[in-house]
Amino acid sequence: MWKTALLLVVTLIIVPFAFLFDVPLTELQRDVLNDLVIIYLVAASLAFLVSSATENYSQVDKLWSTIPMVYVWLIAARSGFEARPVLMAVLVSLWAIRLTYNFTRRGGFTWKFWTGEQDYRWPILKSKPEFAAKWRWVAFNLLFISFYQMAVIFLFTLPALKSMNSGPLTWADLFLALLIVGLLVIETIADQQQWNFQNEKLRLKSAGEPIPEEYAKGFVSSGLWNLVRHPNYAAEQAVWIVFYFFSVVATGSWLNWSVTGALLLVILFKGSSDFSESISTGKYTEYAGYIKRVPRFIPVKFSKPPIAVDDAEELETQNT
Numbered sequence: 001m002w003k004t005a006l007l008l009v010v011t012l013i014i015v016p017f018a019f020l021f022d023v024p025l026t027e028l029q030r031d032v033l034n035d036l037v038i039i040y041l042v043a044a045s046l047a048f049l050v051s052s053a054t055e056n057y058s059q060v061d062k063l064w065s066t067i068p069m070v071y072v073w074l075i076a077a078r079s080g081f082e083a084r085p086v087l088m089a090v091l092v093s094l095w096a097i098r099l100t101y102n103f104t105r106r107g108g109f110t111w112k113f114w115t116g117e118q119d120y121r122w123p124i125l126k127s128k129p130e131f132a133a134k135w136r137w138v139a140f141n142l143l144f145i146s147f148y149q150m151a152v153i154f155l156f157t158l159p160a161l162k163s164m165n166s167g168p169l170t171w172a173d174l175f176l177a178l179l180i181v182g183l184l185v186i187e188t189i190a191d192q193q194q195w196n197f198q199n200e201k202l203r204l205k206s207a208g209e210p211i212p213e214e215y216a217k218g219f220v221s222s223g224l225w226n227l228v229r230h231p232n233y234a235a236e237q238a239v240w241i242v243f244y245f246f247s248v249v250a251t252g253s254w255l256n257w258s259v260t261g262a263l264l265l266v267i268l269f270k271g272s273s274d275f276s277e278s279i280s281t282g283k284y285t286e287y288a289g290y291i292k293r294v295p296r297f298i299p300v301k302f303s304k305p306p307i308a309v310d311d312a313e314e315l316e317t318q319n320t
Contacts, residue, residue: 022257029161032078036071036161040154043067048146056115057122057141060149061108065099067150068092071157079164084173088160088246091180095239098184102191121275152268156240156261159247166250173249179242183235186224190231193223218284227299229277229290233269234297240265273297 025033047059072092076085103109107117122145131137197220204211214222224231244262248254273296280287 023251026165028078029164032075032161032164035074035078036154036158039067039070039074040150044147044150047150048142051141051146052138054115056118057126057145058108058116058118060145060153061103061119062113062116063150064153065096065103068153068157069096071154072160075157075160075164082164082166083169084163084166084246084250085160087169087173087177088163088243091177091243092157092160094181095184098188102195105195121279124279125275149268152261152264154261155258156243156265158261159244159258162247162256162258163250170249173246176242176245176249180239183239183242187232187235187239190224190235193225194220194232197222217286219280219287219290221290221294226294229294229296230269230273233273237262237266237269237297269297 043063047063051057051059069089069092072085072089076082076089079085100109110116125131126137131140197215201211201215201218204215228234241262244259247256247258277287277291281291
């Protein structure tokens with residue numbers, strides 16, 4: 001857990017300084033940012049209180065797919081509904097609808113908003129020896145699950161704030177919008193492939209039918225999942241990286257402080273996928289081979305494949 005603690009410390013130290021190395025915010029942007037910070041603090045506090053009371057630590061997951069719309073539409077409204085912030089808000093709304101639908105069908109939302117399916121990783125993590133002392137888990141829930149994750153959500157929407165008062169739309173904005181729509185399509189396909197696989201696997205087991213090898217191994221590895229191990233995670237990160245580039249178009253500068261959210265999201269997904277894969281490796285005997293065969297996020301193998309015996313002999317002959 002020291003990596004998580006270190007990440008928190010680095011984040012808390014660096015993020016505020018990011019605002020110092022850029023063009024100062026306008027008075028309107030400062031006012032909007034203050035309102036957004038208040039929303040963030042209230043939402044993170046509620047996530048902590050509800051999760052502590054119910055021991056369901058997926059409260060942030062429910063806000064993950066919904067509160068970004070609040071942030072970006074507030075920015076769009078305060079900008080006087082300028083074209084660029086409105087376009088960004090529409091794209092975030094499409095993203096939110098897709099993610100909310102997928103989370104709902106998995107049981108994440110119920111009419112009792114504090115209940116619903118919990119991320120399977122939290123109980124596993126909570127049972128580890130590091131959290132034997134109750135106060136440690138309470139601190140982890142407060143600092144990481146609630147406030148840190150909610151901060152990442154807050155930060156990756158801020159390119160919309162940076163894009164206020166930036167002029168009319170350009171062809172670059174439309175190109176970025178099409179990229180995001182394409183990435184949302186990829187996420188939708190990846191989620192549906194996983195959904196189909198898991199449901200068919202459960203159907204075969206409950207029906208007592210012979211289980212084909214594809215389902216017997218326990219995890220999906222076909223379709224997009226044969227290109228990368230986490231196509232949904234990959235597309236999710238790419239959505240918010242592309243979202244950042246709206247601020248690049250708006251400001252004419254390749255680097256500004258609003259990139260912080262996208263960078264922290266990448267770090268978060270790296271740690272999240274590490275933990276998920278450690279669980280899957282222990283659960284499924286073939287998962288270690290899957291890791292060796294298929295890249296994590298980018299469909300490119302950076303390491304050279306081992307040389308076959310025949311090729312090695314031929315190479316040795318050529319060199320003698």
